Amino acid sequence: MLHLRVISPEEKTDDVVRLIERTVGTAHLVMLRGAARNPAGDLVMCDVAREAGDELISALRTLGLDRTGSIAVENIDLSLSERGRKAERDAPGEGADAVLWEHLTDATHEESTLSVTYVAFLTLATMIAACGVVLDNAILIVGAMAVGPEFGPLAGLSTALVRRASRLALRSLNALLVGFAVAMLVTVGFTYFMDAVDLFSRVRLDAVRPNTAFIYQPDAFSFVVAVLAGVAGTLSLTSAKSGALVGVAISVTTVPAAANAAVAFTYNEYRQAWGSTEQLLLNLLGIVLAGTVTLLAQKWFWARQRERNSGAGRP
Incomplete structure (x- = not known):
């Protein structure tokens, strides 16, 4: 209650x-x-x-x-x-x-704020993912996904589209664009530093990477997983049972794709950089689309529920 x-x-x-x-x-x-x-x-x-x-x-x-x-x-x-x-x-x-719409709007408004903490978490997650792609280490990739805070602005954008809240939409877009831009720029500098101390190398990036090659090779499954994760994440935010959000965080390839793009760009590996960018955009689009459709479906469901209840209450 x-x-x-x-x-x-x-x-x-x-x-x-x-x-x-x-x-x-x-x-x-x-x-x-x-x-x-x-x-x-x-x-x-x-x-x-x-x-x-x-x-x-x-x-x-x-x-x-x-x-x-x-x-x-x-x-x-x-x-x-x-x-x-x-x-x-x-x-x-x-x-x-x-669904408590006022609570959802307030929560996503807070999660979509472009703050120092938000940018710090996104940047750290991207640098962790950079280590994961160079080392072909799936554990680091999963850890970076869990640290990344990008689902907040994505949920905020879906909520803004459904509720026609232009300010929330602009706030969410600002957090996404500026956050990823800063995170990738810092990761480029981080890659130069790691290369200078012989911890990163182009040879590692170009080597066969069975655990992380999917990051720069988007396909139909990339979009399917992003859509499913968007539905699950939205339900976890709107429902009283919100334990699924962590699982959503480690199922989408947003932060790892941004990290791989930054590292590949540093080494002039433009094929990987473009593939990673496609992966990033595909995941962002899938999550926002799925979140928006899920919220619209919930809004329709509760409207029908109210109509049935009001009709049942009439003499």
């Missing part, structure tokens, strides 16, 4: 309370007059089943509480209450399948 804490102007509190009482899947309603000081108003709290949360939050925003008051939402790890269990039973659908 979710716990909602609402600060409401006095003149809107009765509307807020009635709205919560009418919403199927709510319980434990508490109202404290004049308890809020900044902003001033009444404090209203309740618990709501996750599958009913998005509808309630949207209705509260319609009352303007995000502008004149406050709406805070948090997950409840444990709730021992028969009323709470009844609320979950009464709410339509399954909580694990529910």
Whole structure:
């Protein structure tokens, strides 16, 4: 379940309370007059089943509480209450399948921020992957995939397309373009340094690499895997069960492709550099396309669910 804490102007509190009482899947309603000081108003709290949360939050925003008051939402790890269990039973659908659109937008907005930490993680991941491609070491490639933070902006771009949020789209594109550009540029310098100390060499890059040759040899499976990973990653972000995201991170060839392109460019291996760039773009396109379609499908599914429930509730 979710716990909602609402600060409401006095003149809107009765509307807020009635709205919560009418919403199927709510319980434990508490109202404290004049308890809020900044902003001033009444404090209203309740618990709501996750599958009913998005509808309630949207209705509260319609009352303007995000502008004149406050709406805070948090997950409840444990709730021992028969009323709470009844609320979950009464709410339509399954909580694990529910999408909290406001939470998704906020989360992807944060993950899509072009920060020093984001660029640092992406750069470190690309340099680790560079070591992996030169040494033909699959373990280093997997480690670089897990470290890379690029799925955040990709999910942000998919969310922006579905919600028509131009600012989020620009923020996500900026994080992707600038992040990968900086990471690859630093990796070029890193390659020159490693070559100077005889740890990297063109001979290693040109040698037969059975474990990592796929990075610069994109094919149909590259796109298929990227699409499947995009679906799984999006579901992990929108669902209450989010443990699959790490698996998604180590299944797509974005960071390794960027690393191989940077190393190959350093040694004037333009065939590998172009192949790696194709692999990178193919994976980025597949993830964004799959994420967007998945979100659209979820949006349609919950719209149909609401229509059925509202129709069932009519006399």
